[in-house]
Amino acid sequence: MQTDLIQEARRQAEICNACRYCEGYCSVFPSLHAERAFSDGDITQLANLCHNCRGCYYACQYTAPHEFDLNLPKALAEVRRDSWESFAWPQPLARRFHTHGGAIALALVIGFALLFWAIRAIGSSGGEGFYTVLSHNAMVAIFAPAFLLPLFSLAISLRRYWTEVGGKPIQMSDLIAAFRRAGKMQDLAAGHGEGCNFEDEDRFSQARRHIHQAIMYGFLLCFASTSVATIMHYGFGLHAPYGFWSLPKLFGISGGVLLTVGCGAMALLKQKSDRELGDPSAWGGDIGFILLLGFVGLSGLVLYAFGSTTLMPALLAIHLGSVLTFFLLTPYTKMAHGFYRLAALVRDAQRKRELSVVC
Amino acid sequence: MATQKEAYDIAVIGGGNAALCAAMTAAEAGARVLILETAPKPYRGGNSRHTRNFRCMHGAPLGPLIEEYSEDEYLEDLLKVTGGKTDEHLARLAIRTSEECLPWMEEHGVRFQPSLSGALSLARTNAFFMGGGKSLVNAYYRTAAALGVDVLYEAAVTHLELNGDQIEWVDYTYEGQSHRITPKAVIVASGGFQADTDWLTRAWGEPAKNFLIRGTPYNRGVVLADLLDQGVESVGDPTQCHAVAIDGRAPKFDGGIVTRLDCVPFSIVVNKNAERFYDEGEDVWPKRYAIWGRLVAAQPDQVGYVIIDAKSLNLFMPSVFPPLKADTLEELAGMMDLPADKLKATVAEFNDACGDTSGFHPTELDGVTTSGLTPRKTNWARPISEPPFYGYSLRTGVTFTYLGLKVDDTAQCSTPSGKIKNLWAAGETMAGSILGQGYLAGFGMTIGTVFGRIAGREAAAYAN
Numbered sequence: 001m002q003t004d005l006i007q008e009a010r011r012q013a014e015i016c017n018a019c020r021y022c023e024g025y026c027s028v029f030p031s032l033h034a035e036r037a038f039s040d041g042d043i044t045q046l047a048n049l050c051h052n053c054r055g056c057y058y059a060c061q062y063t064a065p066h067e068f069d070l071n072l073p074k075a076l077a078e079v080r081r082d083s084w085e086s087f088a089w090p091q092p093l094a095r096r097f098h099t100h101g102g103a104i105a106l107a108l109v110i111g112f113a114l115l116f117w118a119i120r121a122i123g124s125s126g127g128e129g130f131y132t133v134l135s136h137n138a139m140v141a142i143f144a145p146a147f148l149l150p151l152f153s154l155a156i157s158l159r160r161y162w163t164e165v166g167g168k169p170i171q172m173s174d175l176i177a178a179f180r181r182a183g184k185m186q187d188l189a190a191g192h193g194e195g196c197n198f199e200d201e202d203r204f205s206q207a208r209r210h211i212h213q214a215i216m217y218g219f220l221l222c223f224a225s226t227s228v229a230t231i232m233h234y235g236f237g238l239h240a241p242y243g244f245w246s247l248p249k250l251f252g253i254s255g256g257v258l259l260t261v262g263c264g265a266m267a268l269l270k271q272k273s274d275r276e277l278g279d280p281s282a283w284g285g286d287i288g289f290i291l292l293l294g295f296v297g298l299s300g301l302v303l304y305a306f307g308s309t310t311l312m313p314a315l316l317a318i319h320l321g322s323v324l325t326f327f328l329l330t331p332y333t334k335m336a337h338g339f340y341r342l343a344a345l346v347r348d349a350q351r352k353r354e355l356s357v358v359c
Numbered sequence: 360m361a362t363q364k365e366a367y368d369i370a371v372i373g374g375g376n377a378a379l380c381a382a383m384t385a386a387e388a389g390a391r392v393l394i395l396e397t398a399p400k401p402y403r404g405g406n407s408r409h410t411r412n413f414r415c416m417h418g419a420p421l422g423p424l425i426e427e428y429s430e431d432e433y434l435e436d437l438l439k440v441t442g443g444k445t446d447e448h449l450a451r452l453a454i455r456t457s458e459e460c461l462p463w464m465e466e467h468g469v470r471f472q473p474s475l476s477g478a479l480s481l482a483r484t485n486a487f488f489m490g491g492g493k494s495l496v497n498a499y500y501r502t503a504a505a506l507g508v509d510v511l512y513e514a515a516v517t518h519l520e521l522n523g524d525q526i527e528w529v530d531y532t533y534e535g536q537s538h539r540i541t542p543k544a545v546i547v548a549s550g551g552f553q554a555d556t557d558w559l560t561r562a563w564g565e566p567a568k569n570f571l572i573r574g575t576p577y578n579r580g581v582v583l584a585d586l587l588d589q590g591v592e593s594v595g596d597p598t599q600c601h602a603v604a605i606d607g608r609a610p611k612f613d614g615g616i617v618t619r620l621d622c623v624p625f626s627i628v629v630n631k632n633a634e635r636f637y638d639e640g641e642d643v644w645p646k647r648y649a650i651w652g653r654l655v656a657a658q659p660d661q662v663g664y665v666i667i668d669a670k671s672l673n674l675f676m677p678s679v680f681p682p683l684k685a686d687t688l689e690e691l692a693g694m695m696d697l698p699a700d701k702l703k704a705t706v707a708e709f710n711d712a713c714g715d716t717s718g719f720h721p722t723e724l725d726g727v728t729t730s731g732l733t734p735r736k737t738n739w740a741r742p743i744s745e746p747p748f749y750g751y752s753l754r755t756g757v758t759f760t761y762l763g764l765k766v767d768d769t770a771q772c773s774t775p776s777g778k779i780k781n782l783w784a785a786g787e788t789m790a791g792s793i794l795g796q797g798y799l800a801g802f803g804m805t806i807g808t809v810f811g812r813i814a815g816r817e818a819a820a821y822a823n
Contacts, residue, residue, distance in 0.1 A: 014677070014679065014681070015617055015679050017677045018616075018617035018619075018676065018677055018678055018679035019491075019615075019616055019617045019679075020475050020476060020477060021411055021475070021488075021490060021491030021492075021616070022490055022491070023472070023475050023476060024472030024473070024487075024489040024490070025489065025490060030476075033476055036673060036677050055490060055494075056490070058490075058493075058494070058497060059489075059490030059491055059493050059494035059497070060493065061408045061409055061491065061492070061493050061613075061615050062615070062617075063401065064401070065401060065402075066401075066613060067610055068617075190489070191470075191472055191489055192470040192472075192489055194470075202494075202497040202501070203501060
């Protein structure tokens with residue numbers, strides 16, 4: 001972890017702790033105000049609790065040109081990215097993709113190439129639909145490790161995070177509280193529920209929160225589609241292709257639309273925001289990741305639309321190539337933030353629970 | 360001199376809470392309003408940027424406020440701090456009107472939240488702004504813009520021309536040029552003069568040069584002085600300001616809330632000669648910080664030094680700057696430039712005078728007192744004995760000045776020969792009409808909101 005980033009965030013947190021005007025906005029401030037001194041782990045936890053809604057920045061009487069020069073959303077964003085890079089495993093991969101959109105694009109091209117190669121080299125031994133291009137077993141052979149390896153990597157990272165922030169054994173109530181906050185994205189709504197300050201300075205707006213929800217639920221629907229299809233395949237012997245009114249298709253299409261529209265809207269919305277209130281060095285990596293995720297959704301929809309034409313094999317390679325890249329990069333891109341956020345919210349739920357026990 | 364591009368009905372001078380309340384009210388009544396704010400946009404809002412709550416009467420739970428807070432109780436609280444130096448008619452008007460202000464504020468974009476941690480004692484009487492005063496100011500600027508109010512930042516008003524019973528024109532500088540406009544009515548809401556150190560020094564004396572200004576550097580009293588020079592009637596003691604004891608390392612201007620220090624009751628406070636000079640434990644800190652502003656102002660170099668030991672460190676709200684820390688009193692004295700032998704002697708004498716401390720209670724007057732010591736410490740008197748020792752410096756921080764424009768219950772200004780028919784005042788610049796001395800938390804915002812709205816309404820009625 002970079003000590004200068006932590007130290008700057010600590011300097012700002014100490015000013016916030018003497019002020020407390022922002023207490024009502026989000027989870028960060030009650031957690032911050034519970035401490036008198038901030039360990040590196042405390043700062044890391046606060047950084048991952050922060051959703052960068054920016055309400056505190058625009059409400060702050062100590063932002064530049066004031067000599068205190070507060071910009072807590074930026075300070076925490078920088079610590080946050082640094083924490084993800086530091087906890088990531090394996091290390092050499094970690095410090096590339098958060099800050100380099102070009103690296104993501106390159107990885108995507110490699111993903112395409114791998115899939116084209118797989119289709120050509122492995123091909124199919126029969127089956128219907130997409131399986132005429134690449135057999136089911138080949139797909140599983142590629143995507144099972146591509147799915148499980150990142151999860152393994154994330155598990156190592158989250159373990160490191162949990163140790164750093166002093167996490168305790170998790171109770172069911174912690175999980176329920178964390179998932180509830182994340183599900184509603186309460187920390188992007190400000191205390192009064194009117195959203196964040198993002199695209200138009202201090203105006204409160206739900207745009208970012210709703211767009212983010214579209215992305216999150218779109219992704220989860222796509223994930224549900226694949227999960228349901230896997231169960232249908234192995235559990236019930238029902239093999240793809242599935243009709244429109246099947247669960248995999250309904251989840252997949254609605255999820256794909258949400259994901260595509262959400263990512264497109266988020267990329268546009270980010271153009272209107274002030275980069276200096278986030279982590280400016282992560283800008284390229286963030287936009288690259290959003291476009292990659294949107295491309296996963298879009299290429300899936302295009303594949304669905306043109307799946308019965310001669311374009312199908314190429315479209316399949318492109319879609320699966322993007323999915324492969326997305327999976328493999330999950331621990332090293334913005335995608336990791338969802339896992340860390342959840343961990344931070346679980347830890348915060350623990351903190352509140354401990355507090356209520358003490359009282 | 361540049362000519363006026365657009366005709367405005369009303370010019371509002373100032374850009375804080377009172378100015379914005381006046382501008383929005385006037386614009387809603389159909390007037391064309393221009394705000395002339397002397398600060399640049401990041402510093403807009405005057406001292407309202409630093410506020411955090413609004414003291415509000417209520418007969419039943421209202422918004423974030425619990426239980427009830429009657430007109431009489433509110434007035435009683437006010438009279439306690441002003442020692443009776445209060446215009447009761449205007450005070451009652453402000454108090455009574457505060458109740459209808461809270462929903463009005465919400466309609467105009469202000470969001471409230473439950474009382475802040477560290478200020479729970481105000482949960483019944485004061486409604487806290489979510490995000491504090493700057494978020495209120497931001498919301499009001501948004502609402503004002505939607506109502507068609509024009510705002511010029513860094514527009515410094517230099518002169519209002521008073522001719523008989525009316526203001527003829529307003530001169531201001533903007534982008535390096537002088538401008539003159541002739542609005543039908545003018546509302547002055549540009550605060551006091553505390554940021555003009557020369558004026559403060561003339562009023563208070565040389566020590567004022569060492570005072571810190573807790574709020575905006577833009578309250579220089581230019582318009583106030585201009586109007587007083589032309590014979591507009593004033594109110595309030597011109598030699599007095601509201602001052603509190605704050606962290607001596609605070610910036611000269613605009614340190615705001617974070618520079619407060621809450622540790623005095625658990626400390627001994629000495630001057631630069633390492634001598635104690637007042638009872639540190641006289642009362643709970645919120646009731647004493649203003650007295651300490653004056654006490655420190657009366658000490659050599661206008662500075663005090665707070666000494667606590669390890670057992671008291673966590674009994675008060677965290678400070679913005681960490682305390683000086685030393686394992687011995689000599690070392691601490693060295694860090695603070697105090698005579699070490701004298702400090703040791705003062706602490707030893709104090710420690711010897713401490714008695715039974717078993718009744719110590721940090722949040723109540725516990726009666727744990729010294730005996731045979733002058734000055735006595737009458738509560739929370741525990742020996743300064745447990746290293747490490749911690750030290751803070753204390754300086755006088757000025758909140759606001761009392762001298763202002765005298766107004767009637769329609770916020771209208773006057774000269775000795777009668778009312779000025781197109782001049783109104785609101786906020787800190789006329790608060791001396793109600794607050795003769797002392798201060799009541801959240802009452803400045805009440806005065807600003809109530810009289811801002813009155814001034815806006817009256818000026819619009821005149822202009823239309």
